[in-house]
Amino acid sequence: MNLDDIRLSRRSFFRGVTLFGTAVAGVSLVGCGGSSSSSDSSSSTSGGGTLNVTLSASPKYLDPCKYTGVYESQVINNVADTLVTYKMDLSEIGPNLATDWTISDDGLTYTFNLRGDVKFQAGQYQDGRALTANDVKYSLERSATESSMNRLSMLDHCNVVSDTQIECVLKQPASSFLTALTDAGNVIVPQEEVEGWGDSFGDHLVGSGPFSLKTFTKDQQSELVRNDNYWGEKPNLDGVNFKVITDTTQAVNALQTGDADVTTDVSGESIQVVKDDSNLTLDQKDALHIGYCYMNQVNGPCADQNVRKAILMAVDRDEIVNGIWQYGEGSVASLPLPKGSWGYDASVEDDVPAYDADAAKQLLSDAGYPDGMTLSYYYSTSTTGDKIATILQQQLKNALNIDLDIHKSDWGTFSADAASGVADIYSMSWTWYPDPYFFLNKLFSSTEVGALGNGAGFSHSEVDELLDKALEVTDQEERATYYKEALKQIVSYDPILVYGSRKVTTGLSNKVSGFESRADQLVYIVNSEVNVSKSA
Structure with a gap:
């Protein structure tokens, strides 16, 4: 047909x-x-x-x-x-x-x-x-x-x-x-x-x-x-x-x-x-994808924005991407929306804290953790997940004396744990459609708290208001304006470590x-x- x-x-x-x-x-x-x-x-x-x-x-x-x-x-x-x-x-x-x-x-x-x-x-x-x-x-x-x-x-x-x-x-x-x-x-x-x-x-x-x-x-x-x-x-x-x-x-x-x-x-x-x-044939194309580590906004040390910001500043995204995607499977990213979405705003990239291990250590000390801490880290079983966990564990230990208590499980168990808010940090990736709704609303709307997307408990009224307005209008340019502003507001809270965006890579007979x-x-x-x- x-x-x-x-x-x-x-x-x-x-x-x-x-x-x-x-x-x-x-x-x-x-x-x-x-x-x-x-x-x-x-x-x-x-x-x-x-x-x-x-x-x-x-x-x-x-x-x-x-x-x-x-x-x-x-x-x-x-x-x-x-x-x-x-x-x-x-x-x-x-x-x-x-x-x-x-x-x-x-x-x-x-x-x-x-x-x-x-x-x-x-x-x-x-x-x-x-x-x-x-x-x-x-x-x-x-x-x-x-x-x-x-x-x-x-x-x-x-x-x-x-x-x-x-x-x-x-x-x-x-x-x-x-x-x-x-x-x-x-x-x-x-x-x-x-x-x-x-x-x-x-x-x-x-x-x-x-x-x-x-x-x-x-x-x-x-x-x-x-x-x-x-x-x-x-x-x-x-x-x-x-x-x-x-x-x-x-x-x-x-x-x-x-x-x-x-x-x-x-x-x-x-x-x-x-x-x-x-x-065989290798088929590749850019994906509507982000890989990220979401930090608990409600409970534990990560509920303190200074702790989250210190973690963001202590992580070298290039090292993560080069470690997990050595054959060009993906590239560095920093925003919780893929570049292929019509709501993406490259100017907001400058709002993400830059890598600075020394400043991160001072910030963590000012937050009351001069000797570091232990954080629970959850992810689903996969080769890539293992690599990310290893690299992040080393980076946070070396820069901030943060020990990651690793919890690795099958997808079903992991998704239930992540949604429940039990993790200090949970790591996963998100792939959906070009419409920013399926990233920004699903990951950051307070209505999604308790679902897999927003298991970290992110909830801010001004963000909710912008996300709601983006749904009330039908003109795409007007919607994009609201989503770009929401993106900027979201990033200002340092809630999430986005490290990269991968390609869809398929092997075919x-x-x-x-x-x-x-x-x-x-x-x-x-x-x-x-x-x-x-x-x-």
Whole structure:
């Protein structure tokens, strides 16, 4: 199905579109060894077979309301569908389950017309029935009240007009609503399956996407098979296996031996291995990503801004980036918003405390810690996480006599700990959409305290006011003005150590055709723009 064949109202187009900005222009595809890039969809041929994709961390929750990481969304997005979706280059939002939509003059009511030919995959509690507006109401209202990431906090309720038309009524105008609807946490699912499986629904996820979930084995793999009743273009592949291989060397070894066809999050020496192998292709592009260490704003020594500022001044970002991304996987960054976002303001970089170990030591002493301290440090298991922890531990010990008490765990355990506010410092990365809402609101709004984004407890009324104003207006330039001011205010509190921004780096077997990387790191196997194939 071509997006151009679907009618969009003029108002819905101009008010619903989100522009991507500079990151797309900076896309870099690096092909090695093959005569053509594996991402060239024009050479795609239907060969069936199963595509094996490696993930660098294990998904824990496939229930859309419970998921917290990109690893889960890789699976969810290929099993279930959202109302609307970003184009692959993230330049605009287009139709998906909804064919078109309009927005009321007050910005509170969004009316969606739905496709009439969509069916759910058959499950334990329904046999593959038609998807209707009642399912949209159930799924979105469930997300609005139960999402672990507050993904639809702006939604008040939905009104079913007919089987193929629904109204979404917001609590207040929120110009990020359409973008929020593209998220995997807001896919449409059948109520019978959710209620029938209860807490284990995620292990038996059912949606209307191109593939059905056959098995989900935590820490091992998610096995997907083609959904022959898919409403879109028939998938070329018979199935997709998302395999968990946390070590990048092992993942690329699997790529070389043929046990994997696509390897996500390639890093370190493995990048050169892929480049040097004529049977493989390295695909890179700038990501909408920040890597950071968030400091507790409420409890412990880091609740003192002078302590946080001393830590910022004691950390050498160049050393961190050179230590974790030795093969060009990323670059130094200092602001909690990626440069590819249209809300980025380079002038605020000057407000971030510069590296000055001597001044940092004096500041910490003035704060009452002349002999240093011990801080708890939490992160999720990964090769990169190990490197960051080691480097930061050494830097803070040498500069400030701060000892880091390391707590390392799987993603599910870590995300719960980080959200609870138990850590003095927690380290992770954040990847989402070009709209600043998905970084600044999610990480710094007081409404997000207790969620993973704002587990550090950042809460300042003037920041909240600016973030709220940015949601009330629809003009992107006006929104950007508010977000830039909010960014400046946020940085003034020294809440977070942003050290870098990485690239999306993917290893591909030359047997794969039609694969396309995205700046938000999401993996789509089949949608209106791509249909991945694998030759024998």
